[in-house]
Amino acid sequence: MPEVLEQRLLDDRLVLQLLPAAAYSARDPVQWQTLGVTLERQRGVHAIDSDRREDFDTWPGTLALTPAGIEVFSESAQGGEYLLLRWQGATPLIAGQQRRQSPGHASALALGREARRLLLAQDRDQLALEHCALEFLGLVQGERATPSPAAKLAPVLQRMADEYSLPLSLAQLALTYGHNELRLLRDFRRAVGITPHAWLTEVRVQAARRLLERTDLPLAAIAQDCGFAHQSHLGSALRQATGLTPRQYRLRFATRAADFTL
Incomplete structure:
Protein backbone atom coordinates (compact mmCIF):
# COMPACT_ATOMS: atom_id res chain seq x y z
CA MET A 1 0.00 0.00 0.00
CA PRO A 2 1.16 3.61 -0.53
CA GLU A 3 2.81 5.02 2.55
CA VAL A 4 1.63 7.78 4.84
CA LEU A 5 4.28 10.49 5.04
CA GLU A 6 4.53 11.83 8.58
CA GLN A 7 6.54 14.42 10.50
CA ARG A 8 6.35 15.04 14.25
CA LEU A 9 6.96 18.62 15.31
CA LEU A 10 7.12 20.80 18.42
CA ASP A 11 8.21 18.00 20.77
CA ASP A 12 5.56 15.66 19.35
CA ARG A 13 2.70 17.99 20.21
CA LEU A 14 1.93 18.31 16.53
CA VAL A 15 1.83 15.59 13.86
CA LEU A 16 1.71 16.46 10.17
CA GLN A 17 0.59 13.69 7.81
CA LEU A 18 0.21 13.39 4.05
CA LEU A 19 -2.37 10.67 3.43
CA PRO A 20 -2.14 9.02 0.00
CA ALA A 21 -4.81 8.54 -2.63
CA ALA A 22 -5.68 4.99 -1.67
CA ALA A 23 -8.62 3.03 -0.26
CA TYR A 24 -8.95 3.45 3.50
CA SER A 25 -11.10 2.79 6.53
CA ALA A 26 -10.10 4.80 9.58
CA ARG A 27 -11.31 6.13 12.91
CA ASP A 28 -9.66 9.21 14.40
CA PRO A 29 -8.74 9.11 18.12
CA VAL A 30 -11.12 11.41 19.98
CA GLN A 31 -8.40 12.98 22.12
CA TRP A 32 -6.79 14.71 19.12
CA GLN A 33 -7.79 18.00 17.59
CA THR A 34 -7.41 17.84 13.82
CA LEU A 35 -7.24 20.16 10.85
CA GLY A 36 -7.34 18.72 7.37
CA VAL A 37 -7.53 19.93 3.80
CA THR A 38 -8.51 17.86 0.80
CA LEU A 39 -5.89 17.96 -1.93
CA GLU A 40 -8.01 15.74 -4.19
CA ARG A 41 -11.69 14.89 -4.36
CA GLN A 42 -12.74 12.27 -1.81
CA ARG A 43 -15.89 10.15 -1.94
CA GLY A 44 -17.05 7.57 0.56
CA VAL A 45 -19.07 7.18 3.76
CA HIS A 46 -18.49 8.62 7.20
CA ALA A 47 -20.01 8.87 10.67
CA ILE A 48 -19.41 12.02 12.71
CA ASP A 49 -19.81 11.43 16.44
CA SER A 50 -22.59 8.89 15.86
CA ASP A 51 -23.31 5.44 14.47
CA ARG A 52 -25.19 6.87 11.51
CA ARG A 53 -23.24 6.57 8.28
CA GLU A 54 -23.71 9.10 5.50
CA ASP A 55 -22.29 9.47 2.03
CA PHE A 56 -19.78 12.27 1.53
CA ASP A 57 -18.31 13.90 -1.56
CA THR A 58 -15.61 16.40 -0.58
CA TRP A 59 -13.96 18.60 -3.18
CA PRO A 60 -10.37 19.87 -3.10
CA GLY A 61 -9.74 22.98 -1.04
CA THR A 62 -12.13 21.98 1.77
CA LEU A 63 -10.79 22.77 5.26
CA ALA A 64 -12.15 20.53 8.06
CA LEU A 65 -11.76 21.38 11.75
CA THR A 66 -12.50 18.71 14.36
CA PRO A 67 -12.39 19.54 18.09
CA ALA A 68 -11.21 16.98 20.64
CA GLY A 69 -13.91 14.61 21.84
CA ILE A 70 -15.57 14.11 18.46
CA GLU A 71 -15.20 10.68 16.93
CA VAL A 72 -14.83 10.60 13.16
CA PHE A 73 -15.08 7.36 11.21
CA SER A 74 -14.49 7.50 7.47
CA GLU A 75 -13.94 5.04 4.64
CA SER A 76 -13.47 5.31 0.91
CA ALA A 77 -12.91 2.82 -1.88
CA GLN A 78 -10.40 5.08 -3.64
CA GLY A 79 -9.45 7.83 -1.21
CA GLY A 80 -7.83 11.04 -2.34
CA GLU A 81 -4.67 12.79 -1.21
CA TYR A 82 -5.25 14.61 2.07
CA LEU A 83 -3.10 16.80 4.34
CA LEU A 84 -3.86 16.26 8.04
CA LEU A 85 -2.55 18.07 11.09
CA ARG A 86 -3.14 16.49 14.51
CA TRP A 87 -2.68 18.72 17.55
CA GLN A 88 -1.93 16.75 20.70
CA GLY A 89 -1.02 19.67 22.94
CA ALA A 90 -2.95 20.35 26.14
CA THR A 91 -4.14 23.75 24.91
CA PRO A 92 -7.42 23.47 22.98
CA LEU A 93 -7.15 25.23 19.62
CA ILE A 94 -10.51 24.41 18.04
CA ALA A 95 -13.44 25.89 19.93
CA GLY A 96 -16.90 24.38 20.19
CA GLN A 97 -18.22 20.86 20.03
CA GLN A 98 -18.97 20.53 16.33
CA ARG A 99 -16.93 19.56 13.32
CA ARG A 100 -16.77 22.40 10.79
CA GLN A 101 -16.00 22.45 7.08
CA SER A 102 -15.09 25.41 4.88
CA PRO A 103 -14.98 24.67 1.13
CA GLY A 104 -12.99 26.72 -1.37
CA HIS A 105 -10.40 27.67 1.23
CA ALA A 106 -7.56 29.12 -0.85
CA SER A 107 -5.17 29.58 2.09
CA ALA A 108 -5.71 26.04 3.38
CA LEU A 109 -5.18 24.57 -0.09
CA ALA A 110 -2.00 26.60 -0.62
CA LEU A 111 -0.60 25.57 2.76
CA GLY A 112 -1.59 21.95 2.18
CA ARG A 113 0.25 21.89 -1.13
CA GLU A 114 3.31 23.54 0.45
CA ALA A 115 3.30 21.02 3.31
CA ARG A 116 3.08 18.23 0.74
CA ARG A 117 6.13 19.59 -1.07
CA LEU A 118 8.09 19.78 2.18
CA LEU A 119 7.08 16.25 3.25
CA LEU A 120 8.06 14.81 -0.13
CA ALA A 121 11.48 16.48 -0.08
CA GLN A 122 14.54 14.22 0.01
CA ASP A 123 15.96 16.25 2.91
CA ARG A 124 13.16 17.63 5.05
CA ASP A 125 13.54 21.15 6.36
CA GLN A 126 12.31 20.93 9.97
CA LEU A 127 12.08 24.70 10.44
CA ALA A 128 10.13 25.19 7.21
CA LEU A 129 7.74 22.39 8.19
CA GLU A 130 7.15 23.93 11.62
CA HIS A 131 6.51 27.33 10.05
CA CYS A 132 4.05 25.83 7.54
CA ALA A 133 2.26 23.80 10.23
CA LEU A 134 1.89 26.80 12.52
CA GLU A 135 0.46 28.86 9.67
CA PHE A 136 -1.98 26.03 9.07
CA LEU A 137 -2.95 26.08 12.76
CA GLY A 138 -3.54 29.82 12.44
CA LEU A 139 -6.42 29.14 10.06
CA VAL A 140 -8.50 27.94 13.03
CA GLN A 141 -9.30 31.46 14.15
CA GLY A 142 -12.65 32.70 12.92
CA GLU A 143 -13.52 29.66 10.79
CA ARG A 144 -17.18 28.73 10.63
CA ALA A 145 -18.97 25.96 8.84
CA THR A 146 -20.15 27.03 5.38
CA PRO A 147 -22.22 25.24 2.76
CA SER A 148 -20.31 23.81 -0.17
CA PRO A 149 -20.82 25.60 -3.51
CA ALA A 150 -19.16 22.72 -5.34
Missing part, protein backbone atom coordinates in the same frame (compact mmCIF):
# COMPACT_ATOMS: atom_id res chain seq x y z
CA ALA A 151 -22.27 20.65 -6.08
CA LYS A 152 -23.29 22.73 -9.09
CA LEU A 153 -19.69 22.58 -10.35
CA ALA A 154 -19.57 18.80 -10.17
CA PRO A 155 -19.90 18.32 -13.96
CA VAL A 156 -16.97 20.69 -14.56
CA LEU A 157 -14.73 19.09 -11.95
CA GLN A 158 -15.64 15.62 -13.17
CA ARG A 159 -14.86 16.56 -16.76
CA MET A 160 -11.44 17.81 -15.68
CA ALA A 161 -10.84 14.56 -13.80
CA ASP A 162 -11.88 12.48 -16.81
CA GLU A 163 -10.32 14.52 -19.63
CA TYR A 164 -7.16 15.99 -18.09
CA SER A 165 -5.07 14.58 -20.93
CA LEU A 166 -6.96 16.74 -23.46
CA PRO A 167 -6.34 20.45 -24.21
CA LEU A 168 -9.42 21.66 -22.35
CA SER A 169 -10.32 25.33 -22.78
CA LEU A 170 -12.15 27.70 -20.47
CA ALA A 171 -14.87 28.01 -23.10
CA GLN A 172 -15.40 24.23 -23.11
CA LEU A 173 -15.60 24.12 -19.33
CA ALA A 174 -18.00 27.09 -19.27
CA LEU A 175 -20.24 25.26 -21.74
CA THR A 176 -20.24 22.24 -19.42
CA TYR A 177 -21.12 24.55 -16.53
CA GLY A 178 -23.94 26.27 -18.42
CA HIS A 179 -22.69 29.81 -17.70
CA ASN A 180 -20.14 32.17 -19.23
CA GLU A 181 -16.40 32.10 -18.55
CA LEU A 182 -16.44 34.94 -16.01
CA ARG A 183 -19.14 33.23 -13.96
CA LEU A 184 -17.19 29.96 -14.11
CA LEU A 185 -13.99 31.64 -12.90
CA ARG A 186 -15.79 33.29 -9.98
CA ASP A 187 -17.67 30.20 -8.87
CA PHE A 188 -14.69 27.88 -9.33
CA ARG A 189 -12.52 30.06 -7.08
CA ARG A 190 -15.25 29.97 -4.45
CA ALA A 191 -15.59 26.19 -4.63
CA VAL A 192 -11.94 25.14 -4.86
CA GLY A 193 -9.85 28.19 -3.98
CA ILE A 194 -7.82 28.38 -7.20
CA THR A 195 -8.47 28.93 -10.92
CA PRO A 196 -9.62 26.16 -13.28
CA HIS A 197 -6.23 26.29 -15.06
CA ALA A 198 -4.32 25.87 -11.78
CA TRP A 199 -6.56 22.97 -10.77
CA LEU A 200 -6.20 21.24 -14.16
CA THR A 201 -2.42 21.45 -13.75
CA GLU A 202 -2.77 19.90 -10.28
CA VAL A 203 -4.87 17.03 -11.67
CA ARG A 204 -2.25 16.40 -14.35
CA VAL A 205 0.57 16.43 -11.80
CA GLN A 206 -1.27 13.92 -9.63
CA ALA A 207 -1.79 11.64 -12.64
CA ALA A 208 1.90 11.92 -13.52
CA ARG A 209 2.95 11.11 -9.95
CA ARG A 210 0.99 7.86 -10.04
CA LEU A 211 2.44 6.83 -13.39
CA LEU A 212 5.93 7.57 -12.08
CA GLU A 213 5.23 5.46 -8.99
CA ARG A 214 3.53 2.53 -10.69
CA THR A 215 4.97 2.22 -14.21
CA ASP A 216 8.22 2.26 -16.15
CA LEU A 217 6.83 4.46 -18.93
CA PRO A 218 9.34 6.95 -20.44
CA LEU A 219 8.99 10.50 -19.15
CA ALA A 220 7.98 11.80 -22.57
CA ALA A 221 5.13 9.28 -22.71
CA ILE A 222 3.97 10.23 -19.21
CA ALA A 223 3.98 13.91 -20.16
CA GLN A 224 1.85 13.17 -23.22
CA ASP A 225 -0.54 10.84 -21.39
CA CYS A 226 -1.12 13.44 -18.66
CA GLY A 227 -1.81 16.40 -20.94
CA PHE A 228 1.50 18.26 -20.66
CA ALA A 229 2.78 19.95 -23.81
CA HIS A 230 6.19 18.29 -23.50
CA GLN A 231 8.52 16.58 -21.03
CA SER A 232 10.04 19.82 -19.74
CA HIS A 233 6.54 21.15 -18.98
CA LEU A 234 5.92 18.05 -16.86
CA GLY A 235 9.25 18.53 -15.11
CA SER A 236 8.53 22.16 -14.28
CA ALA A 237 5.04 21.42 -12.92
CA LEU A 238 6.23 18.43 -10.87
CA ARG A 239 9.14 20.37 -9.36
CA GLN A 240 6.81 23.18 -8.35
CA ALA A 241 4.39 20.73 -6.71
CA THR A 242 6.84 18.31 -5.07
CA GLY A 243 10.30 19.90 -5.17
CA LEU A 244 11.55 16.87 -7.14
CA THR A 245 12.33 16.24 -10.78
CA PRO A 246 10.47 13.35 -12.47
CA ARG A 247 13.57 11.15 -12.25
CA GLN A 248 14.12 12.01 -8.58
CA TYR A 249 10.46 11.32 -7.83
CA ARG A 250 10.56 7.98 -9.59
CA LEU A 251 13.76 6.91 -7.82
CA ARG A 252 12.28 7.76 -4.44
CA PHE A 253 8.78 6.33 -4.83
CA ALA A 254 9.01 3.66 -7.54
CA THR A 255 9.34 0.96 -4.85
CA ARG A 256 5.60 1.32 -4.41
CA ALA A 257 5.02 -0.16 -7.85
CA ALA A 258 4.94 -3.74 -6.55
CA ASP A 259 1.92 -2.85 -4.41
CA PHE A 260 -0.29 -2.14 -7.43
CA THR A 261 -1.89 -4.30 -10.07
CA LEU A 262 -1.92 -2.42 -13.35
